[in-house]
Amino acid sequence: MMASSIGRTCFAIASGLALTAGVAWSGPLPEWRQPAFPWRQVFSPPVDAQTNVILKLPRTGKMPTTREAYYACTQTGEPLPFRLMHADNDEAVLLVGVTVPAIRRPFLVYYGSKGPAEGAACPEAPPDLTPVAAGMFRLQAKAIPTSWERLRHMMLSLRTERLRSRIGLFGALGEIVPDEDRRGDRHRGHHAPRIAVMRSFLLAPADGIYRFAIDCADAGFVLVDRELAADWPGAHADGEWRTGSPVFLKAGVHRIDVFNAFDVPEPSLRVGWITPGRKDVVALTPQNLVGSSEAMETRTERLDQTLQPAFSATPLKAYSFRGHAAVFVPVEFRNNTANWINEAMTCRWNFGDGVRGNGGVALHTYKAADLFKATLEVRDPLGFVAACSDPVDCRQEEPEEYAVAFDFVGLPAVCYARDRLAPYLRIKGDVPGSVRLAVDWDWVARKGAVEKRNQECAPHGQPVLVPLGQGAPDELAAIRWHVKHAGVTLAEGTVRFVMPPFKSGPTRVEGDGLYDETGTRLVLVPDESAGHWTQAPLATRRLGRVVCVDDSLALPGSTEGDSPEPYHRILARLLTGVSEDVRFVPLREWGETPESYGPLRALVDVPSAVGREAGVAVLSVGLRDLLTPVDDDTFERQAAALSDLVGATHKVSIVWVTPPPYPSADERSRRYAAIIRRVAEARGIPVADLYTAFRCVEGNWHTLFRTNPLELSETGQRLAGQQVARALVGGDVR
Numbered sequence: 221m222m223a224s225s226i227g228r229t230c231f232a233i234a235s236g237l238a239l240t241a242g243v244a245w246s247g248p249l250p251e252w253r254q255p256a257f258p259w260r261q262v263f264s265p266p267v268d269a270q271t272n273v274i275l276k277l278p279r280t281g282k283m284p285t286t287r288e289a290y291y292a293c294t295q296t297g298e299p300l301p302f303r304l305m306h307a308d309n310d311e312a313v314l315l316v317g318v319t320v321p322a323i324r325r326p327f328l329v330y331y332g333s334k335g336p337a338e339g340a341a342c343p344e345a346p347p348d349l350t351p352v353a354a355g356m357f358r359l360q361a362k363a364i365p366t367s368w369e370r371l372r373h374m375m376l377s378l379r380t381e382r383l384r385s386r387i388g389l390f391g392a393l394g395e396i397v398p399d400e401d402r403r404g405d406r407h408r409g410h411h412a413p414r415i416a417v418m419r420s421f422l423l424a425p426a427d428g429i430y431r432f433a434i435d436c437a438d439a440g441f442v443l444v445d446r447e448l449a450a451d452w453p454g455a456h457a458d459g460e461w462r463t464g465s466p467v468f469l470k471a472g473v474h475r476i477d478v479f480n481a482f483d484v485p486e487p488s489l490r491v492g493w494i495t496p497g498r499k500d501v502v503a504l505t506p507q508n509l510v511g512s513s514e515a516m517e518t519r520t521e522r523l524d525q526t527l528q529p530a531f532s533a534t535p536l537k538a539y540s541f542r543g544h545a546a547v548f549v550p551v552e553f554r555n556n557t558a559n560w561i562n563e564a565m566t567c568r569w570n571f572g573d574g575v576r577g578n579g580g581v582a583l584h585t586y587k588a589a590d591l592f593k594a595t596l597e598v599r600d601p602l603g604f605v606a607a608c609s610d611p612v613d614c615r616q617e618e619p620e621e622y623a624v625a626f627d628f629v630g631l632p633a634v635c636y637a638r639d640r641l642a643p644y645l646r647i648k649g650d651v652p653g654s655v656r657l658a659v660d661w662d663w664v665a666r667k668g669a670v671e672k673r674n675q676e677c678a679p680h681g682q683p684v685l686v687p688l689g690q691g692a693p694d695e696l697a698a699i700r701w702h703v704k705h706a707g708v709t710l711a712e713g714t715v716r717f718v719m720p721p722f723k724s725g726p727t728r729v730e731g732d733g734l735y736d737e738t739g740t741r742l743v744l745v746p747d748e749s750a751g752h753w754t755q756a757p758l759a760t761r762r763l764g765r766v767v768c769v770d771d772s773l774a775l776p777g778s779t780e781g782d783s784p785e786p787y788h789r790i791l792a793r794l795l796t797g798v799s800e801d802v803r804f805v806p807l808r809e810w811g812e813t814p815e816s817y818g819p820l821r822a823l824v825d826v827p828s829a830v831g832r833e834a835g836v837a838v839l840s841v842g843l844r845d846l847l848t849p850v851d852d853d854t855f856e857r858q859a860a861a862l863s864d865l866v867g868a869t870h871k872v873s874i875v876w877v878t879p880p881p882y883p884s885a886d887e888r889s890r891r892y893a894a895i896i897r898r899v900a901e902a903r904g905i906p907v908a909d910l911y912t913a914f915r916c917v918e919g920n921w922h923t924l925f926r927t928n929p930l931e932l933s934e935t936g937q938r939l940a941g942q943q944v945a946r947a948l949v950g951g952d953v954r
Contacts (some may be wrong), residue, residue: 250560253297254337257330258523259283262530262558263515264326265318270386272348274305274421274473275329275515277312283332285312291330291337292316300327301345305423305510306472313473315511317345326517350386352420353512356396359413364438364455365481368448371441372618374481375415383419388506390418390478393487416487418478421510424469428496433463435490438482442491445474446615458488461501473510519556520608527565528558529608531596538589538619539655546708547589549614550654555580557598557606570595572612585706589615624649624657626703626711629685633734633820634744634857637694637719644685645701653678657710659686661701666694666717693717693745715741720752720864726824729816734823744823746860753868754904758875763799763948764835766791769826771807772843772879773910773932773940784934790941791838798949799836805829810844819850819858827865830872837866838908838944840877842896843930846888856895863903875947876900880910880936883921883929908947910940 254260265273283289285307292300292314301317318327330337365371385396393416422444424430432450434440437458442450450464480489492501493508519530536550555567569577571584572592586592592614597607624647631643645659656676663671677684688699699715716736726734726742734742774786792802807825810818822841830837839862845855859876867874878893893911900907914924917939921929924936932940 256335351509
């Protein structure tokens with residue numbers, strides 16, 4: 221926790237002119253009503269102020285701290301009542317009485333006196349009898365918050381509310397419960413959740429360790445200098461102190477905020493503290509509280525300079541992005557500098573987080589809900605330079621959360637080298653137009669050249685498509701992309717275009733993309749002519765282990781009585797003496813992995829099922845693609861990539877199996893069979909052509925298929941086993 225609020229610091233460098241209290245100047249100086257005071261503070265009360273305003277004045281050098289060293293007045297010189305509440309080496313704190321009719325007019329406090337004030341003396345301001353600003357609001361939620369974070373989220377709808385009431389103590393909640401709420405509660409017999417929001421300024425008598433405590437019905441939270449100092453979350457009865465962790469405070473005035481969420485008819489609340497050197501909790505009294513309103517739009521002016529730097533920093537709505545820890549707080553900076561000679565000036569900003577800016581009005585977004593120290597430097601045409609620094613508190617609001625998602629359009633997982641690609645990065649979400657997303661990407665050529673591109677966008681309900689460029693897959697090595705906001709990376713990735721033999725194949729399917737073990741997205745580029753490799757002829761003596769990977773022939777789940785003997789068992793008998801064993805691996809149903817695009821599953825599941833110990837892989841896959849249906853071009857590219865993954869990368873011999881002429885999809889079966897033969901022929905891969913073999917059987921529909929036209933009959937299973945065996949041994953089998 222901060223020991224005390226950070227005071228404003230100002231300095232000036234005059235490059236050719238200096239004014240002092242004893243030197244006359246004929247220029248257009250503003251009226252300085254108290255020439256015996258070298259400093260003054262110009263300020264305005266906040267809109268919710270009543271009659272007293274807390275003003276914090278920076279002290280430099282050996283400024284006196286007696287009451288006579290200060291003089292408060294209106295712009296016309298009429299004295300105002302004030303009370304000196306605290307003074308130390310860094311700052312002095314005054315409680316200034318302002319008149320209600322002139323509530324928004326600037327007021328003046330002169331200080332650093334070298335002599336007595338001219339005119340009538342300022343009266344002593346009485347203590348503030350209602351030092352707590354308070355408001356009572358209904359919560360949208362139905363439950364009492366169980367944490368401070370939960371309460372902050374529930375208060376999002378209260379951001380525009382003002383604390384319109386003034387009470388004398390935190391516990392006086394009965395004074396701000398609306399009568400209609402009480403009447404409604406009695407009639408309904410139910411107490412809708414409400415929250416009391418209170419603010420005041422506390423006078424710490426000495427430097428030291430303090431502990432704050434709360435006693436309340438239901439959830440209560442105490443913040444000191446906007447840091448959580450004590451809490452009692454959840455629904456519970458009152459009558460017991462709950463003490464927070466120790467905090468160090470400097471002597472002086474500190475802001476204190478109290479929140480009490482409850483659904484009881486009569487709220488009960490006490491706020492206390494344990495001061496340095498004591499052990500017991502003592503309830504806070506009005507004597508411990510200074511007031512409820514702090515001055516705003518302040519500017520410190522010096523009599524001996526003409527350039528009076530000042531600025532305002534207004535935090536706007538904080539926000540974050542789902543899945544990211546960073547909290548973004550946009551702040552509007554506005555130059556309020558007074559130049560007594562010439563209004564022209566240039567402004568340079570140091571926002572306190574390593575970022576700089578220019579201009580009389582600047583909008584800067586901080587990347588954390590934290591406390592920063594911003595500095596404004598102003599320079600006028602005469603060469604005068606002045607600067608001032610102020611704290612910027614970005615911790616006060618719960619951020620609104622935006623959901624943004626990123627994916628690709630026009631980027632297939634598999635393509636031929638001759639294809640032409642024009643991918644887009646699709647950004648989906650709903651963010652305000654002021655929240656700009658910066659998209660940067662590199663187009664990396666296979667020969668090493670890198671082309672950098674960027675674009676800004678703000679998705680507002682409708683997806684935004686960012687064109688990434690055009691190119692041929694065999695010319696591309698990678699696309700590297702980043703999406704950032706205010707310099708924070710929201711998403712990034714790399715798309716690699718790989719050609720066989722693939723050094724690392726895909727290990728998972730996410731959506732319609734293939735990814736390797738590092739999370740890099742892959743685009744597989746099999747060679748259409750397969751000139752990079754050709755499978756060696758199968759041995760006719762020993763085949764080793766034969767693994768049948770299937771989603772077509774041995775369709776599981778038959779309900780028609782006894783199922784026929786599956787083809788892989790028939791195959792095992794036919795290969796006696798030429799194979800160590802025959803194993804059957806059915807592919808998973810696509811519905812088991814709904815987060816992935818089904819037709820791509822084979823590119824991950826088949827190599828995994830084949831493994832490294834197989835001698836031959838029999839691939840009877842494609843029925844689900846046929847039923848979807850997957851278009852011919854896509855199926856051909858995926859069949860080519862699957863052949864290259866298993867054959868060229870895993871070094872396993874392959875036998876492809878064409879689909880039989882399924883009665884419900886005869887034409888698509890024919891086209892798929894032609895594609896498989898074309899892909900296999902280019903790579904020297906044997907084919908068990910079931911489509912042709914089944915077509916040669918007279919009356920094949922009733923002979924080769926069961927009532928379910930996707931299930932092979934006993935004859936169909938036997939014919940399938942024989943055709944696969946012929947492809948494996950290169951001859952006739954029985």
